[in-house]
Structures are given as C-alpha cells and as structure tokens.
Amino acid sequence: MSLKVYLSGEIHTDWREQIVNGSEGLAIEFASPITDHAASDDCGVQILGDESSKFWHDHKGAKLNAIRTRKGIEDADVVVVRFGEKYKQWNAAFDAGYAAALGKSLIVLHGPDHQHALKEVDAAALVVAEQPKQVVEALRYVLTGALPD
Secondary structure: OOOOEEEEEEOOOHHHHHHHHHOOOOOEEEEEOOOHHHHEEEEEEHHHOOOOOOHHHHHHHOOOOOOOHHHHHOOEEEEEEEEOOOOOOHHHHHHHHHHHOOEEEEEEEOHHOOOOOOOHHHHHHHEEOOOOHHHHHHHHHHOOOOOOO
C-alpha cells in the first residue's frame, strides 16, 4: 500500500519538514501548496498584471493558488491540515472543509488552544493530532500496522 498525502495549512513553521522527514522509508508521496508566503500572495499580479485594489490583488493570487490546492486535495488519499498558533488560517479551514466534502481522509493538526474554535473541523477529521510526530505515527500505522515504541 502507498499513500498520497497533501499537507495544507500554516506556513510559518517547519511542521511539513518534520512530517516528511519522519516518514522517510514509508510509501508516501507528499504534496503541498506554495509555501513561499510572498510568492503565494503576489503570484497573481506578477503573472497577470498589477491591480490598484488590494482586493483584486489578493483575488488573483487566491484563484491562481487554488489550481494547485484543488489538484493536490483531489489527488490525495489523506489530507493533513495544520492550524498554527499565531494567525487565523481561514484558507486551512476551507481546505479541511473541501477535503471533507470530497470524502478524503482528514487529519487535523493543532494545539489545545484551538479545540473549541475548531470543534466542527475536528468532528470531520479521522485523526486530530497536536504534534507532527503524531501524524507520522498515524501514517506509519495506516501503512504498516506498526505502533510507536
């Protein structure tokens, strides 16, 4: 068995690298959105032309980024969505909802401070984890049946 895993959400910490590195040797193909914040924000205007309004600037970038995000989520067997501590990640909540609507296996990753705010997202998830290591252990168990030492 192998898995395609899409890593969505917070882009300000190394949680993706922790999961990818921790999953070394497992039959997992990882994908993720563009994680260069400036590139993600400015891709629309840099490719399609400047906008005088910040709304249209952001709109162009969001739509262009959505091509990659939709493809990644649609192709995934498992979608991991990380909600960070510092910022409101509405895009992460949207990705979690989109994955759930598609019937994807959803793993949500966030700290205890977000439990109440994300209760509906958590209810749609098959796994709710607090640490990237727990995500790795869940993926390892799904693929191999091995429990952590």
